Amino acid sequence: MKKIILLLTATLLSTGVFAQVKTPQPSPTSKIEQVIGLTDVTVSYSRPSMRERTVFGSLVPFGKLWRTGANENTKITFSDDVKINGSDLKKGTYAIFTKPTKENWEVIFYSDVNNWGTPQKWDDAKVALKTTAKVGTLPMKVETFTIMFSDFKMDSAKLNFIWESTEAMLDIEVPSKKIAEESIQKTLAGPTANDYYQAAVFYKETGKIDMAKEYIDKAVTMRKEPAFWYHRQQSLIYAEMGNKEKAIEAAKKSLELAEKAGNADYVKMNKDSLKEWGS
Incomplete structure (x- = not known):
């Protein structure tokens, strides 16, 4: 036992010495x-x-x-x-x-x-x-x-x-x-569809539903290729405003796009929402 303790002590001491060497x-x-x-x-x-x-x-x-x-x-x-x-x-x-x-x-x-x-x-x-x-x-x-x-x-x-x-x-x-020309053109062109989408999500989460509705509508209109996640957010915003007719319309569009894209999560979410809203 003493030999083991001495061996461990020597190992620890030698490790400590080498760990401190810097050149x-x-x-x-x-x-x-x-x-x-x-x-x-x-x-x-x-x-x-x-x-x-x-x-x-x-x-x-x-x-x-x-x-x-x-x-x-x-x-x-x-x-x-x-x-x-x-x-x-x-x-x-x-x-x-x-x-x-x-x-x-x-x-x-x-x-x-x-x-x-x-x-x-x-x-x-x-x-x-x-x-x-x-x-x-x-x-x-x-x-x-x-x-x-x-x-x-x-x-x-x-x-x-x-x-x-x-x-x-x-x-x-x-x-x-x-790079400078692209930056100038992008800035002067104003906000993109994604900018409006991000702003809409933010205002929805912070309770400013009127602003959220304004910006999500702009985002959906500006986007060249329809996106199921855009229409999904639009449906949730309209539902929160109490406009079930518009919410169902947006959810159906999101469902259609999600099915084409093969996104099972959004398909399920839209179906659940449509069921909840009585469609």
Whole structure:
């Protein structure tokens, strides 16, 4: 028994000691959250340092696939579809892999981001975009690998990879004009059918039944494709107002649409209501 207690005590003590050990990471992680125009772009990566080493052509061999940082994948996320160097890239999250040379960098946006370093088995089907980054020489040396954005315009910016005395750049175009125009048109067009529907449900739940009736009627009228849930709410609002004739009419329409859509829940609810209202 004493041996067991001593063993447990030693285990707990050793676990406690190791749990408290914290050391600085040689390649600390970094996260950039940047808005370009109206598009959110996020980059997360680990940042190795030179430490008196030659980087490109040695630590990072020319012509070989590089994780573009350290540790796990360098990841970039776009909230909208974008263009990289003029080529289309769908919104989403990608790993960034590169093949640096003296003249330029091949940059690859890879859809599988769950690798530590480069993928053990490369899959061309996961290459979302492959492009070439322009390379320039800096007048000074940068100790720690840095990814940053620069040259901001309404619908574009540059993505920069900087380390040692090398800078590689990509052009990013974002759909700011399209998003802004859609927002303007939507706002100037006024409330949508769904806006009126949501308002009607709110006013029904808060007891403002006259407002609920006004807005549900607008919602039903404005919607291009009849919806069983719209007519369901309309029937409940009319029933609460005491207008059973209109309530039954709306419930029958909701029932018909629900049956076509194969929605058993709404079919049952409408049948129960029609029975309750004497139809």
